[in-house]
Amino acid sequence: MQTLKVGDKVPSFSAKDQDGKTINLSDYAGKKLIVFFYPKASTPGCTAEACNLRDNYAELQSQGYELLGVSADSEKRQANFKNKYEFPFPLLADEDHTVINAFGVWGPKKFMGREYDGIHRMTFVIDENGAVSNVVEKVKTKDHAAQLLG
Numbered sequence: 001m002q003t004l005k006v007g008d009k010v011p012s013f014s015a016k017d018q019d020g021k022t023i024n025l026s027d028y029a030g031k032k033l034i035v036f037f038y039p040k041a042s043t044p045g046c047t048a049e050a051c052n053l054r055d056n057y058a059e060l061q062s063q064g065y066e067l068l069g070v071s072a073d074s075e076k077r078q079a080n081f082k083n084k085y086e087f088p089f090p091l092l093a094d095e096d097h098t099v100i101n102a103f104g105v106w107g108p109k110k111f112m113g114r115e116y117d118g119i120h121r122m123t124f125v126i127d128e129n130g131a132v133s134n135v136v137e138k139v140k141t142k143d144h145a146a147q148l149l150g
Contacts, residue, residue, distance in 0.1 A: 001107030004124060008132045011102045015070075017090040018078035023068065029130065032064045034148060036123040036139075037105045041073040041081035041091070045121070049141040054087050056145030063149065068092060070099050071119060123148070 004010060014024040036053065038046040050069060053060070060067065067089035071078070078091040092099055100106045100119060109118045121141075125134035125148065136147050 001104055001120070003104035003120075003122065004102075004132050004135070006132050006135060010124075010126050010130050010132060013099045013102045015092040015094050015099050016075060017092055018075055018082045020075055021090075023090055023092060025130070028066055028126070030128050031066050032128060032133075033066050033068065033126040034060065034123060035068045035070060035099075035103065035126065036144070037070050037100065037103065037119050038121055039071065039119045041071055041077045042084070045141045046071070047081075047085065049121070049139060049144050050081070050087060051085055052142055052144045053089070054085065056149070057088050059149060060145060065125075065148075070094050072097060072100060 010025060012025050014022050017023050038049060040046055053067060069089060069091040072094055074095060075093040078093045082091050094100050097106060103124060105120045105122050107117060107120060108115060121139045123136040123139055124132055127133040140147060
């Protein structure tokens with residue numbers, strides 16, 4: 001798995017959000033962006049993580065951050081997830097893995113003794129110049145904003 005590292009330039013990407021609107025990396029040029037990858041919408045860990053970011057969204061924004069959530073779920077699943085928990089940030093429906101592969105977060109995983117390929121729960125902080133300034137590899141789902149604000 002070749003994930004982006006601190007200092008790497010993020011490759012340009014575009015993907016549809018939960019409403020079918022195209023979101024491009026270039027939309028965030030000159031801004032600080034947090035891109036968090038999660039395995040599956042509406043599952044307990046992913047819900048805890050996204051809700052923690054939602055609850056701290058104002059503080060993240062006050063420090064100049066925009067947020068994007070990404071998983072391989074369909075637009076419909078992302079829309080249901082976003083609407084149910086009232087997330088104030090877009091969720092990308094990356095069904096073709098364009099963004100997932102750009103960041104290198106797809107790879108072998110183990111769960112309950114079973115090995116399979118999937119999305120690794122990771123978060124990338126991108127600076128105003130489009131370079132990775134921080135990578136959180138061990139996401140604390142219930143306290144994720146503190147890892148980013150800390």
